[in-house]
Amino acid sequence: MKTQEKEQQFTEVVHAHRGIIYKVCYMYAPQGMVDDYYQEVLCNLWQNFDQFDGRSKRSTWIYRVALFTCISFVRRKRPASVSLTFDLxxxxxxxxxxxxxxxxxxxxxxxxxxxxxxxxxxxxxxxxxxxxxxxxxxxxxxxxxxxxxxxxxxxxxx
Amino acid sequence: MNLDELKQSWDKLTERLEREEVIHQRELRMVMENKITTYNNRIKMNQYLGWLVLVGTVVLLFVQGIQDDPFGWIVIGIVLLMDLFLFAPMYRILKRLARFEDSIIEQEQMIIRFERMFVRRSIVVGCFFACLFAYVIIEALARHAVLTPSWWLWMILTIIASAIAGGWRYMIERERIIEIRQRISALKQFDE
CATH class of the missing domain: 1.10.10.10 (Winged helix-like DNA-binding domain superfamily/Winged helix DNA-binding domain)
Incomplete structure (x- = not known):
């Protein structure tokens, strides 16, 4: 997949499933760390984006990546973050x-x-x-x- | 609240999130750069810490009385110089990486160079501690001829603890370097 095409598709996918990503991060992240978790999920989604083979639904795949990232991220220390998540x-x-x-x-x-x-x-x-x-x-x-x-x-x- | 209300709250949250703006590529790039900076800072801190441990060990050796042994000082001097020789360019690379002024290709080359230096520095530090323990044992044997089992036990425990601590630090650092490499390659895809 060409990079521009990948970026375009990635943006669309993140846009369509941002709710899933946010909800998983929100439910797993300790207070004040949702941004860090969100970033980590985005990075992992980006890195593994090409590996999605279409055997499952895109939302299922995103759920899996988000859950895996958040569960494994629990044990790590807090990195610095840029604010990206939603403001309620x-x-x-x-x-x-x-x-x-x-x-x-x-x-x-x-x-x-x-x-x-x-x-x-x-x-x-x-x-x-x-x-x-x-x-x-x-x-x-x-x-x-x-x-x-x-x-x-x-x-x-x- | 019951399960139905819980579901309603969940649906409300989903509905609200649907209205949010999409994340832009610029922000994703920021995320990647931010990750590199975070790992970079941690590596830098650890490199400082490694340097401090080495200097601290030398001070400890001095206090323990090897000041009359010129051979010991020559060995320590060589190790410290070698370490400084490796540490200085590593530090420069980390500083350059943190600025994001170089092209992605250069950044990628730098992190590969950094990884090689990191492995060399780890070998130097590992050898230093191996020599140090050997020196302590030889010195103790020369002074006391027979060493008690408890002395040996402490010595072995110290060596094992040092090896575990060193190996653990090494693995963590390596993981961070790999993380930086992955983020740089992700950034590279943006620039292609």
Whole structure:
């Protein structure tokens, strides 16, 4: 693929799936580190962009790269970053911010894999797609997701 | 909040993110450059640290009383000079890389050169510590003839700990150099 063509395609793909990238980063990054995670995911997507073979959906592939990056990035130290991610600080976002923070506090209490499954479920992915992203079997996905949902219910009831 | 509300919040967030502006190539380039700078700074810090450890070891040797041994000083002097000889150009390369003033091809060549120097410097430092431990053992044998098992145990533990620490640092540094190379090659694609 020619570089210009790659850049063009990359921009389009990132544009179309920026929500996925942001949500995964937001749910995995410690406070104030979303930008760092976002950057790392973008770098990895760019570097592996040519390797996408079209066997799965583009969104599934992006989910996989984002999850893998964020989970492995947890252990590293904080690098300096440039601000790229979205700003939810405007007035119209105040209510949304509150809901998102609540959402974050719930999902963030789950284990890494459960968090991934819950996010995929919230995004409406099928069990087959969840299995493809996480590398689990379909049966395992179903059991783990059920347990994760029960954990969330317990959190609400607590 | 229940699961339905959780899903609603998630959908609201998704909807809001859909309205955001797209990331531009300029920003992606910034990300790559920023990553290079970050890894560059870490490598620089580690190179300073390596130099300090070496100088600290020399000071320690002086305090421990090898000041009367001219042979020891000659060896240390040679090692320090060799290290400085390798450290100075490495430092220059890192400074140049941090400025992003050279072309990507030059940056790529510089990081390859840096990697070679890094391997050489690691060998020099490794040899220095190997000689140092050998020297300590020979000196101790010359002074005491028989060394206690606990002395040997401490010595072996120190050698193992030093080897692990050195190897660990080496692996981390190498990983960072590889990261810089990858980012530079990504930048190269932008410039092609």
């Amino acid at each position: 600080s405007s007035d119209e976002d105040a209510a949304l911010r509150e809901r998102v923070e609540e959402l974050h506090s719930v999902i963030n209490r789950l284990a890494n894999l459960d968090r991934a499954l819950v996010m995929l479920w919230l995004d409406g992915y099928s069990y087959d797609e969840m299995a493809e992203v996480t590398g689990l079997t379909k049966a395992n996905v179903s059991v783990k997701l059920m347990r994760a949902k029960n954990k969330i219910k317990e959190m609400f009831n607590a």
